[in-house]
Amino acid sequence: MAIRQLPEEIAARIAAGEVVERPASVIKELVENSLDAGATRVEVETRGGGQTLLRVRDNGTGILSAEVPVAFRRHATSKLATADDLFHIATLGFRGEALASIAAVSRLTCTTRSAEETAGTRLRIEGGTVISHSAIGRPPGTEMLVEDLFYNVPARRKYLSSERTERRHIDAFLTRYAIAYPGVAFQVTHNGREALHTSGNGSAREVLLDVYGLELGGSLLDIPPELTAGQAIQVRGFVGPTTVHRANRGYITLFINGRWVQDLRITYAIIQAYHTLLPVKRFPVAVVMVDLPPEDVDVNVHPAKTEVRFREADSVFRAVQRAVRATVISEAPIAADWRPPTATQPIPSLSATGVTAPTTRASLAGLQPARQFALPGTATPAASPSTATTSSAPADPSGAAKLPPLRVVGQVATMFIVAEGPEGLYLIDQHAAHERVLYEQLLSVWAEGRVPAQPLLEPVTVTLPPDEAARLEERLPLLASLGLEVELFGAGSFLVRALPAPLGQVSPQELLADIAAADLDRSPVREGLEALTVRRICKRAAVKAGQVLSREEMENLVHALEQTSNPRTCPHGRPTVLQIPVAQLAAQFERR
Numbered sequence: 001m002a003i004r005q006l007p008e009e010i011a012a013r014i015a016a017g018e019v020v021e022r023p024a025s026v027i028k029e030l031v032e033n034s035l036d037a038g039a040t041r042v043e044v045e046t047r048g049g050g051q052t053l054l055r056v057r058d059n060g061t062g063i064l065s066a067e068v069p070v071a072f073r074r075h076a077t078s079k080l081a082t083a084d085d086l087f088h089i090a091t092l093g094f095r096g097e098a099l100a101s102i103a104a105v106s107r108l109t110c111t112t113r114s115a116e117e118t119a120g121t122r123l124r125i126e127g128g129t130v131i132s133h134s135a136i137g138r139p140p141g142t143e144m145l146v147e148d149l150f151y152n153v154p155a156r157r158k159y160l161s162s163e164r165t166e167r168r169h170i171d172a173f174l175t176r177y178a179i180a181y182p183g184v185a186f187q188v189t190h191n192g193r194e195a196l197h198t199s200g201n202g203s204a205r206e207v208l209l210d211v212y213g214l215e216l217g218g219s220l221l222d223i224p225p226e227l228t229a230g231q232a233i234q235v236r237g238f239v240g241p242t243t244v245h246r247a248n249r250g251y252i253t254l255f256i257n258g259r260w261v262q263d264l265r266i267t268y269a270i271i272q273a274y275h276t277l278l279p280v281k282r283f284p285v286a287v288v289m290v291d292l293p294p295e296d297v298d299v300n301v302h303p304a305k306t307e308v309r310f311r312e313a314d315s316v317f318r319a320v321q322r323a324v325r326a327t328v329i330s331e332a333p334i335a336a337d338w339r340p341p342t343a344t345q346p347i348p349s350l351s352a353t354g355v356t357a358p359t360t361r362a363s364l365a366g367l368q369p370a371r372q373f374a375l376p377g378t379a380t381p382a383a384s385p386s387t388a389t390t391s392s393a394p395a396d397p398s399g400a401a402k403l404p405p406l407r408v409v410g411q412v413a414t415m416f417i418v419a420e421g422p423e424g425l426y427l428i429d430q431h432a433a434h435e436r437v438l439y440e441q442l443l444s445v446w447a448e449g450r451v452p453a454q455p456l457l458e459p460v461t462v463t464l465p466p467d468e469a470a471r472l473e474e475r476l477p478l479l480a481s482l483g484l485e486v487e488l489f490g491a492g493s494f495l496v497r498a499l500p501a502p503l504g505q506v507s508p509q510e511l512l513a514d515i516a517a518a519d520l521d522r523s524p525v526r527e528g529l530e531a532l533t534v535r536r537i538c539k540r541a542a543v544k545a546g547q548v549l550s551r552e553e554m555e556n557l558v559h560a561l562e563q564t565s566n567p568r569t570c571p572h573g574r575p576t577v578l579q580i581p582v583a584q585l586a587a588q589f590e591r592r
Contacts, residue, residue, distance in 0.1 A: 008128075019101040022160060023050025023149060024169035026106075029098035030144050031177060034058035035258075036091045037142065040200060041185045048191075049163030050170060054146040062114040062140050065121040069133065072110075072125060074100040090294050092259055092305075104128040105156070106149045112142040127152045164470050171195060171466035173260070175211045179287050180255045182207045188466070195466045195491050208238060208287075213463025213492070215509055219244050220285065221331050227323045233292045233316055235323035239270075240285035241331050242277045247514050250468075251285040256297060258289075261308050266290070269317045273324035288320060403562045403577065408554045415545040417554050424581040430549065430557065432570035434542035437560045439571040442482070442500065442534050453483040453498040460496045460508045461489060468516035469494070475515065482534065486512070500537065511540050538571060 020026055027044060034042050037060025047053040063071055070076050074097060102108060103125040113120030113136075120138040124131040150157035160166060167190050178186045178198050185200025198207050208217035220238040228235045237255075252267055253260070266288075274284050298309040310316050406419040406426055417428040445452070464472060469492040479486050483500035496508040515537070543549065549557070561567045561576065570576055 019097050020105055020149075022169060023054060023166050024173050026050065026054055026102055026146055026149065027056065027170050028173050029093070029102065030054075030056040030146075031174070032092035033098070034060055034142070035177075035181060035184065036093055037061045039141070039184060041187075043187045044170075044174060045189050046167065046170060046191070049160075049166035051149050051157070051160060051163070051166065052147065054149065055143065057141070057143040059139070059141040062117075062142055063110075063112045063121070064114045065117060065119070065135070068110060068112060068121045068123050069130065072099050072103050072108075072123070072130075076100070089299055090257070100128070102146060105153050106151065107147045109145040109147075110142070111136060111138060111145070113138050113140050115140040164474050168467040168470040171470060175465050175467065176253050176255075176260050176287075179204060179207050179211060179253070180258060180260065180289060193491070197491075204238070211465050212285075213509075215463070216240075216244065216285065216513075220287075221327050223288070223323050223327045227326055228319060231319070232296070233290065233319040235288065235290055235319055237288040238286070239273075239288070239324050239327055242274070242328060244285050245278050245282040246285060246517050247282065248517055249283050250517050252283065253287045255287075255289040256299075256308055257291055257294065259299065259305065259308075262306050263308065265313060265317060266320055269321040270324050273321045274328060277328060286324065288324065290316060290320060292316065403567045406558050406562070408551060408558055410551075411549060411554060414548050417549070417558060419558055421579075424579060424583075424585065427578040427580070428558065428561070429545075429570075429574070429576050430547070430554075431542050431545050432574050432576040433557060433561045433567075435538045435570040435572070436564050436567060436576055437557070438538040438541055439534060440564045440566075442538065453485060453500060455485075455498045456496065456508075462486075462494045462496055462509050462512050463492055464494070464513060464516055466492050468513070472512060472516040479515070482537065484511075500541075506540050511537070514540055534571075 019029065023046070027046075027050070031042055031044070034056060037058065039058035039060035041059045043055075043057040045053070045055040045057075067078075076099075077093070104127065107126045108124070110123045110125075111120060120136045121133070122136045123133050150160070170190075171188070174186060174188050174196060178184075178196065182198070182204040183200060183202045184198075186196060186198045188194070188196040196210065198210050205217070205222075208220060211217065212220075220240055223235060223237050223239060225234075225236055240251075249267060249271070252270055254263055254266055254270075255261070256263075270286050270288060271283060278284065292310075296311045298311075299305055301307040301309055403426075404421045404423065406421045409418040409420055411430075412418055412427070415430065417430055417433075419426045419428060472486075472494065473488060476486055476488070483498065485496070485498035487495050487497070489495040494512065496512070499506065499508065499511070543557075568575065568577055
């Protein structure tokens with residue numbers, strides 16, 4: 001075929017594929033334009049997850065009537081004049097591609113009025129072609145109405161996700177910018193229902209409460225400005241204390257010069273700042289904003305403008321890590337010394353949230369009845385000291401998976417149960433073992449449709465960020481089948497009325513946050529959502545490392561583990577049992 005230049009219409013659609021990936025991409029570009037225009041109020045409305053309608057309205061400076069048609073041409077921008085301007089970009093937009101790309105794949109109506117003019121302008125474009133251009137009366141500011149997104153690109157429209165998923169991506173972006181720009185009032189509605197409303201009074205703490213709720217938003221720590229005062233790299237924002245953590249990195253938000261970016265290196269700096277302060281495979285909650293000279297960061301890396309490159313990346317890494325670490329340590333200093341507990345000293349234990357709390361032997365002995373490691377209504381009996389030592393678990397035909405009858409000896413480091421068996425010494429990870437027991441029992445009763453639910457004395461209100469609230473809303477029928485009675489209670493809020501019976505001591509806020517944060521839909525393992533959700537629940541409900549167990553509780557747990565079909569690993573694949581053969585012990589003591 002002969003080489004020819006593509007028509008402008010086709011070239012625009014190809015370029016749009018780099019800028020407009022999904023409805024959230026359109027929202028991102030339009031909201032950033034509103035912020036660049038100095039808006040103090042931004043209203044966002046969507047229908048059909050943004051595929052049917054997207055509307056962004058602001059009270060910014062508006063566009064001059066003569067420049068409105070020019071704004072929708074490719075590479076048309078008011079933010080760059082010379083090539084040198086690329087080296088010190090101080091605005092969110094600069095490429096001049098967004099409006100042309102959006103107009104090329106939608107039916108777009110722009111209504112705007114500059115504060116310098118008495119009349120506004122309305123421009124309607126379909127598939128990149130101007131349909132109408134007229135004058136109109138309106139207050140200063142701009143309204144962008146995008147309808148039928150990707151109507152002329154059926155392949156892209158076909159592979160968009162569900163309405164709720166697309167709405168979740170939109171909420172994830174808008175909540176981040178609402179936190180970073182507390183002086184701007186954001187109002188977000190989906191299908192006529194309000195999802196987010198901030199006052200715009202400049203209080204970032206107030207926005208955190210609106211987005212994360214009272215419990216999580218109120219617990220975050222301010223990064224003191226004086227930590228980086230007078231330095232070229234300024235670090236500010238909010239970080240969670242060591243008692244607040246999540247199952248993935250989704251709660252780590254990073255802004256560079258007011259722009260939301262995704263940077264693995266700086267994210268790792270935040271995680272490293274919590275080194276030795278959080279449980280294994282748990283991640284902090286953080287909103288970190290880094291300000292540095294524009295010439296020291298390159299934002300012209302990708303058309304989506306979510307990736308950046310630093311002139312001195314190591315300096316940024318160190319500044320972020322030090323500021324976050326200093327903030328966390330100042331609120332939760334590390335003990336300088338540790339001594340083994342005596343009979344009169346409290347025994348350190350870890351609660352379900354990982355907080356070190358004193359638990360005396362007297363208070364532990366007062367727990368009546370002792371913890372039972374079986375769900376109500378299951379066939380696993382409560383083992384007594386006499387039966388646990390002589391229990392005879394059904395033998396597995398292979399002789400490899402099942403555990404032999406074990407006799408509990410004691411507990412080491414309040415993490416491991418020591419037991420004796422016919423083949424030697426057994427060390428059992430109490431948390432992993434309890435996870436396995438709960439996992440199999442809960443899956444069993446769920447399959448039979450009889451998950452026991454425990455009503456709460458008083459319903460508990462749980463508030464989540466809008467994007468995670470949308471994800472949890474999708475899973476409400478599944479949670480109901482697992483014994484969690486949860487109902488929608490306003491924008492981003494849920495009312496918890498009952499929990500599965502073994503989760504009586506678990507915080508509903510932390511449990512729902514874990515379930516909502518888990519990306520179950522994209523799990524590489526071909527398991528049902530039910531099994532994945534049960535696994536998440538069991539991780540939260542199981543006894544923790546550092547939790548003191550009585551002998552009866554240890555015997556109950558070991559006996560319950562013996563009855564499971566796969567006692568050697570927890571639901572996440574970690575080992576539960578370490579076996580030391582008698583021959584190895586004899587060799588260590590030089591007994592031949």
